[in-house]
């Protein structure tokens with residue numbers, strides 16, 4: 001999970017013509033499975049995060065969608081809808097590999113503007129190719145390049161428009177394999193039927209405030225003034241949204257990490273508090289490895305526990321900047337105790353449906369060291385903390401040793417005892433490889449992350 005820090009409002013550039021090409025891969029994870037196993041092309045396929053009949057699919061091929069099977073459909077329900085469905089366990093490292101190949105292929109044609117997620121990215125069209133005929137020709141060349149140089153299973157919907165936001169809305173119009181042009185002269189009528197909550201930037205909170213202001217259709221949204229948008233959103237983000245919607249090229253700042261975390265839906269074996277706590281600790285250890293991989297320190301930790309059948313408990317702690325997993329685990333244990341106390345007060349101990357753990361208040365090691373004042377005083381406030389940070393960096397190195405050819409084996413694989421792995425004895429009952437890496441759709445993980 002990665003949440004971007006809020007962008008600053010910059011000077012906006014009015015755009016002439018189709019400056020942006022937005023590309024959204026269709027049923028991406030399922031398409032990669034079809035790409036790697038051509039016998040699956042044209043067949044209903046789902047991708048699952050766990051080997052369980054009760055887990056929900058995280059992707060469904062278009063052939064599966066034709067049978068009413070979508071993301072979120074449980075494996076057992078999918079089997080009922082289409083008994084012969086191919087059920088593929090997720091291979092996130094492979095999806096990242098193919099993502100990189102795809103981006104490299106597209107960049108042979110046009111420059112990258114911004115990657116939004118593993119299956120969505122925006123590209124820039126040069127001034128000379130911003131008219132519809134040439135922009136469409138470029139888009140067709142990209143589709144052909146992907147089909148011929150990567151593989152025909154990887155189809156994408158492309159939107160061409162003056163701004164990134166409009167190009168994304170255009171790409172949404174036709175799936176799979178779409179190619180849609182949206183010019184300013186087409187607006188607002190061409191999007192008149194679009195539900196407001198389908199628009200990126202209009203969450204349920206904003207939609208409710210828009211409705212309170214009498215704005216419930218795309219046309220009404222279009223007719224807002226920038227200042228009104230700012231008032232509805234309650235921040236400069238509203239004005240920024242308005243400019244994007246009206247075809248201005250809104251400059252986007254590079255994404256900065258402000259949180260690193262992981263989340264798991266718990267299966268039956270892990271839903272009691274003791275087991276769930278072990279999963280939460282494993283997620284935290286994984287997040288801490290990534291933190292050190294990015295050469296960052298964290299000064300905060302949050303825990304969110306989803307309860308069954310319903311409800312949620314959340315808590316957060318703030319502490320001195322650290323890279324030490326022992327320090328983070330102690331904070332997590334304190335949070336867990338607070339959660340248990342709260343549940344005891346409420347009565348019966350419920351079952352736990354999922355846990356989310358994330359590190360926040362992130363600071364880069366060098367920044368932190370160079371800064372004066374509070375931050376400086378907080379960092380490595382004990383030699384012991386610094387030494388433990390160093391110890392954990394060494395452990396990361398051993399666990400991610402690229403020369404270890406057994407490194408990617410699950411703990412139950414026959415040759416797994418040969419794998420170099422340093423972990424905590426208290427965690428040895430749990431195989432994170434079995435739990436698998438769960439991708440947040442808002443970011444593209446690095447391949448190195450899958451080694452932890």
Ligand SMILES: [Mg+2]
Nearest residue numbers: 024025026119
């Ligand atoms: Mg997609």
